[in-house]
Amino acid sequence: MSKRSPDVRLMDAPMFLAGPLPAAAKQCEAVMAAHRHRFVPADRRHLVTAFFRAESLALFALREAAECLPDIYRIPLIEQAADEERHVDFFAEWLDTRPMVPRPRARARQIPQRLATLLVNEITGFLQFCTLKSLCGEPGRRDAIEGMARDELRHIGRLIRWMKTFEGERVMKPVSGSVDRFCRAMSERLRQFFPRAALSPLVDALILPHIRPIRTLFGFDEFGPEVDDGSARDPWYPLGDGGPFSLCPRSGDEHGSR
Numbered sequence: 015m016s017k018r019s020p021d022v023r024l025m026d027a028p029m030f031l032a033g034p035l036p037a038a039a040k041q042c043e044a045v046m047a048a049h050r051h052r053f054v055p056a057d058r059r060h061l062v063t064a065f066f067r068a069e070s071l072a073l074f075a076l077r078e079a080a081e082c083l084p085d086i087y088r089i090p091l092i093e094q095a096a097d098e099e100r101h102v103d104f105f106a107e108w109l110d111t112r113p114m115v116p117r118p119r120a121r122a123r124q125i126p127q128r129l130a131t132l133l134v135n136e137i138t139g140f141l142q143f144c145t146l147k148s149l150c151g152e153p154g155r156r157d158a159i160e161g162m163a164r165d166e167l168r169h170i171g172r173l174i175r176w177m178k179t180f181e182g183e184r185v186m187k188p189v190s191g192s193v194d195r196f197c198r199a200m201s202e203r204l205r206q207f208f209p210r211a212a213l214s215p216l217v218d219a220l221i222l223p224h225i226r227p228i229r230t231l232f233g234f235d236e237f238g239p240e241v242d243d244g245s246a247r248d249p250w251y252p253l254g255d256g257g258p259f260s261l262c263p264r265s266g267d268e269h270g271s272r
């Protein structure tokens with residue numbers, strides 16, 4: 015069967031923000047509520063550290079985007095970076111320390127692919143905040159986490175609107191494969207937040223609610239996109255596959271931005 019690069023057609027932002035995303039958020043909250051009893055203090059400490067690093071990488075990715083994208087994107091991206099700075103500060107205060115997070119090497123990418131990388135990271139970040147909220151028992155921190163999740167919703171809406179301006183253009187072609195690879199690495203990504211073996215059932219239960227809204231947004235069918243890089247031959251959820259995402263990304267790793 016020949017492979018082709020499909021046209022990427024995104025769901026409209028209001029529809030996505032009112033349907034697939036809140037549905038996935040509810041699932042993430044419910045999954046965490048069902049697995050909360052598995053957590054020991056060291057898991058919580060690790061999780062907060064992982065959030066600190068993830069938000070730091072989001073900040074680096076935004077600064078890089080603001081530096082290299084055209085002027086029309088710059089001011090909103092600088093605003094968005096200010097949100098991420100607050101998120102980083104929140105986790106640093108929670109940890110009472112500021113671990114070193116190296117900035118990944120900058121990488122040249124076309125605009126839609128850069129926006130898509132930011133977008134899938136924002137969606138995953140939003141869902142991870144919903145998951146964290148369900149674990150956190152302190153009302154003050156829960157409110158702060160909700161506030162950060164609302165920031166991410168704003169970022170998601172803006173990125174979808176920007177991406178839709180490229181629909182039908184050739185530069186959208188590589189986006190499918192890129193989003194597909196991000197989804198394939200979801201298991202690995204989540205395991206970096208919950209690495210202890212006793213938390214594996216939690217990770218397994220979180221994978222689908224994290225992948226499904228992204229797949230819906232990008233219009234992938236149940237078998238994933240038909241792309242020309244060979245990735246569509248693999249199963250959609252290769253559990254345990256290393257994948258490109260890392261909290262300590264290899265230099266130039268395109269999915270290391272959150």
Ligand SMILES: [Fe+2]
Binds near residue numbers: 069072098101139162
């Ligand atoms: Fe954030």
Ligand SMILES: [Fe+2]
Binds near residue numbers: 072097098136169
């Ligand atoms: Fe964000």
